[in-house]
Amino acid sequence: MIDLYYWPTPNGWKITIMLEECGLPYNAIPVDIRSGDQFKPEFLAISPNNKIPAIVDPEGPGGEPISIFESGAILLYLAEKTGRLMPKDNRSRWQIMEWLMFQMSAIGPMFGQLGHFLYFTSESVPYAVERFSNEAQRLATVVDRRLEGRDYLVGDYSIADIASFSWLARHERLGIDLDELPNLGRWLDEITARPAVQRGLEPVK
Ligand SMILES: N[C@@H](CCC(=O)N[C@@H](CS)C(=O)NCC(=O)O)C(=O)O
Helix, strand or coil, X not given: CEEEEECCCHHHHHHHHHHHHHCCCEEEEECCCCCCHHHCHHHHCCCCCCCCCEEEECCCHHHCCEEEECHHHHHHHHHHHHCCCCCCCHHHHHXXXXXXXXXXXXXXXXXXXXXXXXXXXXXXXXXXXXXXXXXXHHHHHHHHHHCXXXXXXXXXXXXXXXXXXXXXXXXXXXXXXXXXXXXXXXXHHHHHCCHHHHHHHCXXX
């Protein structure tokens, strides 16, 4: 069974949703990032950047155990392992890479900084809130535009959708306005309604 080192945050949900979608059994091991569990040496051994999520698959390539950190890498690994949620044809695969990299390099860091300046600073920093709010709203608009005339980011529902969904589902908490983003709203509703997504969003059992 796969061990998932996890805390209920957008980056953690990407992996619980993917595992649920693929029907892979897993053991969710909480790493309480509020109390510093991510800095313990035993966690550092599998996650050198001290962040969740990370997995250990006892049946990795060649039947040998493997540990993987970085949510984008974990999504790609699980897609390849199961043959699920990643198209087979090469052109579509590269489009998935584009949207996955976009999520990892833009949506994740910018939304993460916005959440930090909204909820976790001891003093208010209006410049940072404005900067990251504007950028988060702009990125949501990029996704809305991509979804114009499309059901999902690339072809069928895929790991690209799971990656961006996990952050965009936090739009209310982050103050992102969906009023003028109807494609994004429809996409969020559809993905939220998936039973595997509902299970993946549950807190650690
Ligand atoms: N690029 C990483 C980001 C992971 C990340 O930022 N994880 C956060 C929780 S969402 C964390 O572990 N924070 C603890 C810390 O920064 O000390 C990924 O996508 O896996």
